[in-house]
Amino acid sequence: MPYDSATDTSDAALLRRHAAGDRTAARLLTARLAPRALGFATRMLGGDRAEAEDVTQEAMLRLWRIAPDWRDGGAQPATWLYRVVANLCTDRLRRRGRAAPFDEVPEPADGAAGPEAGLIDAERVAALDAALAALPARQRQAVVLRHLEGLSNPEIGAVMDIGVEAVESLVARGKRTLAMQLAGRRAELGYDDAE
Amino acid sequence: MTMQNDEDPQTPTDRAEDAVLAPFFAAARAARPEPCAALTARILADAEATHRIRAARPRGSTLAQVVALLGGWGALGGLASAALAGLWIGVQTPAVIDTLTGAAAAPEVDLLADVGLLLEEG
Numbered sequence: 274m275p276y277d278s279a280t281d282t283s284d285a286a287l288l289r290r291h292a293a294g295d296r297t298a299a300r301l302l303t304a305r306l307a308p309r310a311l312g313f314a315t316r317m318l319g320g321d322r323a324e325a326e327d328v329t330q331e332a333m334l335r336l337w338r339i340a341p342d343w344r345d346g347g348a349q350p351a352t353w354l355y356r357v358v359a360n361l362c363t364d365r366l367r368r369r370g371r372a373a374p375f376d377e378v379p380e381p382a383d384g385a386a387g388p389e390a391g392l393i394d395a396e397r398v399a400a401l402d403a404a405l406a407a408l409p410a411r412q413r414q415a416v417v418l419r420h421l422e423g424l425s426n427p428e429i430g431a432v433m434d435i436g437v438e439a440v441e442s443l444v445a446r447g448k449r450t451l452a453m454q455l456a457g458r459r460a461e462l463g464y465d466d467a468e
Numbered sequence: 469m470t471m472q473n474d475e476d477p478q479t480p481t482d483r484a485e486d487a488v489l490a491p492f493f494a495a496a497r498a499a500r501p502e503p504c505a506a507l508t509a510r511i512l513a514d515a516e517a518t519h520r521i522r523a524a525r526p527r528g529s530t531l532a533q534v535v536a537l538l539g540g541w542g543a544l545g546g547l548a549s550a551a552l553a554g555l556w557i558g559v560q561t562p563a564v565i566d567t568l569t570g571a572a573a574a575p576e577v578d579l580l581a582d583v584g585l586l587l588e589e590g
Contacts, residue, residue, distance in 0.1 A: 312501060333514065334514045337519070340518075395499065397491065448485050
């Protein structure tokens with residue numbers, strides 16, 4: 274089937290159409306990519322929605338600026354966007370002095386009376402955010418992209434510019450640390466053995 | 469991009485960790501934020517602004533912009549030709565120039581034939 278630029282609705286095609294002045298292409302691309310950027314940024318920034326929105330807007334702005342120079346055969350726009358979001362989040366966390374390494378995170382008090390069972394999911398998400406914040410940045414990126422954004426290991430490798438084995442190692446180490454942090458909080462956060 | 473959660477090798481430890489983490493991951497996925505209307509509007513406004521700025525800017529490289537200011541490559545061609553002609557004329561011998569201009573065949577005219585009479589009168 275011959276290539277038809279009018280029916281190609283890939284992200285790269287939409288980016289080229291935006292560069293040519295197609296406003297519909299910009300709306301479609303925003304609908305596709307902004308949620309991904311915002312979801313990733315929110316988890317990378319510990320749930321800070323306002324900062325995540327700033328990062329999302331900045332990342333999309335950079336995408337619009339490079340649209341005329343976009344060439345096929347390289348990274349996908351989504352891959353490129355995830356990478357920009359990761360870098361912007363790293364910069365913001367560095368400025369904040371956030372993301373303490375694992376061994377500086379205090380252990381939960383033994384026998385502490387936790388909240389009642391049936392807590393809303395928001396507090397479970399907050400617990401995950403706190404545990405993610407304790408991970409080294411690269412492990413956090415890999416785990417969030419894998420288990421929250423749903424990327425495959427090769428796709429994560431393209432975002433982080435590393436091989437698949439390196440991705441697997443980062444994910445494995447990150448999950449091990451998260452599991453150690455969160456296992457003790459399952460009862461406190463309303464999970465029973467059946468979940 | 470695809471959701472592929474089954475490509476990681478699973479040991480008993482992996483499965484135990486997944487069992488601990490699965491509910492937290494599920495809660496986070498369910499709580500995944502969606503862009504609000506205001507954010508979407510800002511992103512689209514940026515798209516429009518970058519396109520307007522690009523459209524207003526002269527197209528092409530700095531060289532192309534200079535050429536455009538001078539009237540295009542056609543005008544530059546005439547300018548280059550004139551410059552080259554001047555250079556060529558400057559390095560030629562007078563005999564060659566006289567031949568080209570027809571001066572070699574032209575009658576010589578003495579415009580100061582009576583200058584001696586003028587000087588004597590003063």
